[in-house]
Amino acid sequence: LLRQEAYWDGMAIVPPLLLGYLLLGVYYNLTIWFKLTDKTYAGTVITVTGAVLTVALNYWLIPLFGYLGSAWVTAAVYGFMMLACYAWGQRAYPIPYRWLAGTLYIGGSMALVLAVNEYVISGSAEAIMARAGILAAWLVVVFLLEYKGLVRKPASIS
Known part of the structure; x- marks a missing residue:
């Protein structure tokens, strides 16, 4: 559908960004445990850790891979946040997913x-x-x- 060649180079970032946003959606669904247990500080800890990881990994990978490196950093950090929320949540408020x-x-x-x-x-x-x-x-x-x-x-x- 994108007929102009100027946009074609950017198509490479679509899969990692879609994966990242899928993982972020799963993360948002997993956050229910810290709302039910009134441990909302967990969301702050996970989010701040994700932000620090994003900045650090972008600083390292953008010079090597350009904007594609940043797209993969997005997917990786959202995956980390999802797994961290799941692991912490299963200890604090187990839910049989x-x-x-x-x-x-x-x-x-x-x-x-x-x-x-x-x-x-x-x-x-x-x-x-x-x-x-x-x-x-x-x-x-x-x-x-x-x-x-x-x-x-x-x-x-x-």
Whole structure:
């Protein structure tokens, strides 16, 4: 969709930034434990640590890799913040997350993106339709696998 060649160089940062923001979204969902336990200082500790890591790693990697290094720093630091929040939270307020299913869905999505980018020629209307079809098929698979958990059971009347 980006027809001007001036934008093509910037496409390299899209995957690491998307991964980073996905990990940040998981982090935000994991932060529930310190709100429920009134330990909100944990959020400050994790965020400040993430900020210090971001500055330090950018200082080191931008001269070596340019803006692509900064994109990967973003993904790595958000991943660190997610893992730190999870580890701390499981000690303070254990929540039984379904990590295997979530990891498989994210991994499956990433594998599909890589496969589509490798084997589907981009730019044409057919390619856009093929990508939309693959996305729809993946959503159907996830829906079918999760359907039982989505259906609300009627309340029993005693």
